[in-house]
Amino acid sequence: MSNVTIKHLNASDANFSQQLKDLLAWDESDDLDIQQRVLAILADVRSNGDAAVINYTNRFDHRAIADASELELPKATLQAAWENLPAEQAHALQTAADRVRTYAEHQKIASWQYEEADGTVLGQKITPLDSVGLYVPGGKAAYPSSVLMNAIPAKVAGVGELIMVVPTPNGETNELVLAAAYIAGVDRAFSIGGAQAVAALAYGTATIPAVAKIVGPGNIYVATAKKLVFGQVGIDMIAGPSEILVICDGKTNPDWIAMDLFSQAEHDENAQAILISDDGDFLAAVEQSIHTLLPTMERADIIRASLSTRGALIKVDNLDVATDVANVIAPEHLELSVADPEALCAKIRHAGAIFMGRYTAEALGDYCAGPNHVLPTSSTARFSSPLGVYDFQKRTSLINCSAAGADSLGKIASVLARGESLTAHARSAEYRIK
Numbered sequence: 410m411s412n413v414t415i416k417h418l419n420a421s422d423a424n425f426s427q428q429l430k431d432l433l434a435w436d437e438s439d440d441l442d443i444q445q446r447v448l449a450i451l452a453d454v455r456s457n458g459d460a461a462v463i464n465y466t467n468r469f470d471h472r473a474i475a476d477a478s479e480l481e482l483p484k485a486t487l488q489a490a491w492e493n494l495p496a497e498q499a500h501a502l503q504t505a506a507d508r509v510r511t512y513a514e515h516q517k518i519a520s521w522q523y524e525e526a527d528g529t530v531l532g533q534k535i536t537p538l539d540s541v542g543l544y545v546p547g548g549k550a551a552y553p554s555s556v557l558m559n560a561i562p563a564k565v566a567g568v569g570e571l572i573m574v575v576p577t578p579n580g581e582t583n584e585l586v587l588a589a590a591y592i593a594g595v596d597r598a599f600s601i602g603g604a605q606a607v608a609a610l611a612y613g614t615a616t617i618p619a620v621a622k623i624v625g626p627g628n629i630y631v632a633t634a635k636k637l638v639f640g641q642v643g644i645d646m647i648a649g650p651s652e653i654l655v656i657c658d659g660k661t662n663p664d665w666i667a668m669d670l671f672s673q674a675e676h677d678e679n680a681q682a683i684l685i686s687d688d689g690d691f692l693a694a695v696e697q698s699i700h701t702l703l704p705t706m707e708r709a710d711i712i713r714a715s716l717s718t719r720g721a722l723i724k725v726d727n728l729d730v731a732t733d734v735a736n737v738i739a740p741e742h743l744e745l746s747v748a749d750p751e752a753l754c755a756k757i758r759h760a761g762a763i764f765m766g767r768y769t770a771e772a773l774g775d776y777c778a779g780p781n782h783v784l785p786t787s788s789t790a791r792f793s794s795p796l797g798v799y800d801f802q803k804r805t806s807l808i809n810c811s812a813a814g815a816d817s818l819g820k821i822a823s824v825l826a827r828g829e830s831l832t833a834h835a836r837s838a839e840y841r842i843k
């Protein structure tokens with residue numbers, strides 16, 4: 410027996426909206442104690458540079474670093490990790506990297522301009538970021554796929570220098586992470602983590618260069634540090650626990666759907682896996698599959714906790730209602746496991762990524778389909794998008810007025826500037842009126 414109890418909801422119930430709200434509620438509760446500790450680490454690294462980084466690294470990652478030169482993982486180490494990888498892993502990593510790169514190439518935004526009748530030219534110039542810091546978690550688990558998903562779009566954008574940081578507790582490196590960094594084009598790598606690594610990337614030390622933007626997931630210390638250094642540097646997002654929402658018409662193998670729910674639940678006790686169907690018998694069949702399959706899972710305890718506290722099986726009268734519910738949830742991952750996924754997709758407005766049809770397991774997107782697996786969580790898909798090349802490019806406006814353009818625009822600007830009582834603005838524009 411699997412000992413998992415999963416909530417049953419019905420979208421026709423009078424209090425369904427409130428039940429759904431309660432199900433989605435995610436209290437990240439800003440822990441003031443952690444915030445104080447992170448603030449102290451940031452201040453220490455800002456003032457004392459490498460010495461502070463070494464001190465925290467020795468303390469939290471159980472290292473015995475004596476000199477800052479030991480913090481860098483030389484390029485040759487990354488290359489050796491790649492060259493010594495077993496052939497099957499090397500093939501899988503390279504194939505995934507190639508597919509992520511091909512997809513990213515399609516996302517590149519280009520400069521543009523247009524000319525008005527009087528010869529004035531207006532445009533937008535695109536520039537890649539000079540430097541980016543990539544945080545790769547290394548505490549409890551290693552995610553080589555996240556190295557590819559963060560590093561490749563940055564390099565496709567043309568980022569000048571990509572600096573990776575990854576903690577190596579007890580000095581143990583993860584060879585797949587280092588190999589992924591090598592093939593993704595990471596320029597320099599340092600074996601540091603936590604808030605001290607974020608501080609080093611934000612402020613710079615004698616050894617670790619300051620960057621313009623920090624991307625990548627991490628634990629509460631990393632996420633808090635990223636929030637606190639925002640403004641000094643850019644950041645990508647603060648990712649919450651993984652989520653999956655499956656809409657199924659009842660015709661997919663229930664074992665497949667149960668495993669799709671498990672695939673995100675196994676990330677974290679706080680991950681959220683939800684199934685919606687218009688077929689009550691199918692919901693019962695998936696629940697039975699959950700009970701049967703859970704004891705076979707390596708991470709059964711995490712999956713059980715996630716499904717019991719944040720999972721749900723939702724019955725709807727028809728699939729149109731399912732899309733309405735999906736738009737409220739705005740999930741990180743949405744599987745449309747139905748006969749006509751295009752028809753349902755047209756009705757979806759908010760989701761990080763949509764996996765269409767019975768054969769498109771969300772797990773393929775996590776590793777190798779091509780689109781990025783760094784996606785908006787906690788309903789933030791209402792206003793934000795997957796990580797992409799555009800996150801590593803910035804836009805600058807271009808304005809090149811002809812004499813005739815300066816004449817006509819000058820008159821407009823003069824009126825508006827005087828309306829704001831900004832005389833210097835008005836006169837600067839007026840000088841150029843014929």
Ligand SMILES: NC(=O)c1ccc[n+]([C@@H]2O[C@H](COP(=O)([O-])OP(=O)(O)OC[C@H]3O[C@@H](n4cnc5c(N)ncnc54)[C@H](O)[C@@H]3O)[C@@H](O)[C@H]2O)c1
Nearest residue numbers: 469546547548549550552576602603626627628630631648
């Ligand atoms: N959304 C995604 O795409 C995605 C992908 C991969 C990982 N993740 C998440 O990233 C997180 C990784 O966390 P992790 O802990 O395994 O690795 P991590 O690298 O984020 O954190 C390890 C570091 O935390 C710091 N730390 C630990 N205890 C501390 C303390 N008491 N005080 C100050 N600092 C301390 C140390 O410096 C250590 O190096 C997980 O929550 C995981 O779910 C998310």
Ligand SMILES: N[C@H](CO)Cc1c[nH]c[nH+]1
Nearest residue numbers: 552554555651652775782
């Ligand atoms: N599903 C995660 C993002 O929510 C990404 C990931 C990495 N490895 C496996 N999955």
Ligand SMILES: [Zn+2]
Nearest residue numbers: 672673676775
């Ligand atoms: Zn995943």
